[in-house]
Amino acid sequence: MNRDIEQAVSVLHRDGLVVYPTETVYGLGADALSDHAVHRVYEVKGRPLGKPISVAVCDEEMLAAVAAPDDAAWAFIETFLPGPVTVVVPVKSCLPPILSGGTGDIGIRMPDHPVALELIETFDAPITATSANLSGRPSPTTREEVTVVYDFMIDVGGLPGTPSTVVDLIGRQILRPGAEIERIAQFLRDME
Template identity: 70%
Template sequence: MSIVSDAVQVLRRDGLIVYPTETVYGLGADALSEYAVHRVYEIKNRPMGKPISVAVSDEDMMAAIADVSDEAWEFIRTFLPGPVTVVLPVKSCLPSVLSGGTGKIGIRMPNNTVTREIIDELDAPITATSANLSGTPAPVTKEQVNVPYDLFIEGGELSGTPSTVVDFESRQILRPGDDIERIAAFFRTLE
């Protein structure tokens, strides 16, 4: 068995994995399972109503869960995979708790091959929230993960800079991270 197969087995049983991204370690659950998503909120002690982003493996999966305009595709193809979370109108296939009643979902496509292989083999998005209790620092090593999980996927020490969160419709940077200047320049080309 490979780590990818092991992770997919855990996720299919509504289990939780800790996985590497190019920023911090994420806490992954099958984003199509309402039970698994509720476990993530409970384990992180995260307030219900506070949205949780999801990670996808490719553009097809993104199109299945969100409404993506032509301009948004141009943005996605410029910045993903990479340390950017793009917020888009959500489709009804995801548990509504993930969008926190906003009608939007944050979507990551991590620049980590193993993580994308796991999502691809699961054939479903996974939660993309840091593997920590709400309000504590996001983990960059296994030792810093302070929530329970079923499987840890080693990725070494990570950068620690959180992903830049961008609401594409309002063209606002909701949380600064890497690439802010390039993102701002991209939005100026749309004006």
């Protein structure tokens, strides 16, 4: 196993914060099942409580453990994940309520990046999937652009920078346009 992954997993097990690469920008990862770790993410980002934070999973099995998509949502997930898409689906009670901001829904990422997937798979639990920046600041694509306090970073150099497209699979709408927007819009139209 990659030493960086090993060290990052050890940090996550201690409720620490890890900056990790995705196919879009650098993310800020913490144990998504730990109230303490999740609160640290809000704190270092200066993110208002009540504003949801997405989680990253490594496969459909882990997604099904924390969320409850309907059949149409699963069809979308199987088509676009892993990939630069955040899907919003009903949350299960195993996640700290702060992550869903009291909405009953959770944003889920399955990053199409080998390092991110290996990190989550090795940690064997979902991690937070928010960009490694202060709230309202640009999302970081290099180490120099990371503006939050963290305990460890897996640095792979520059990343593309196009944010993920956020898709509400309950209301069948795009909440934030980003990567693969035309293909996603077409798929949502076909779902109706």
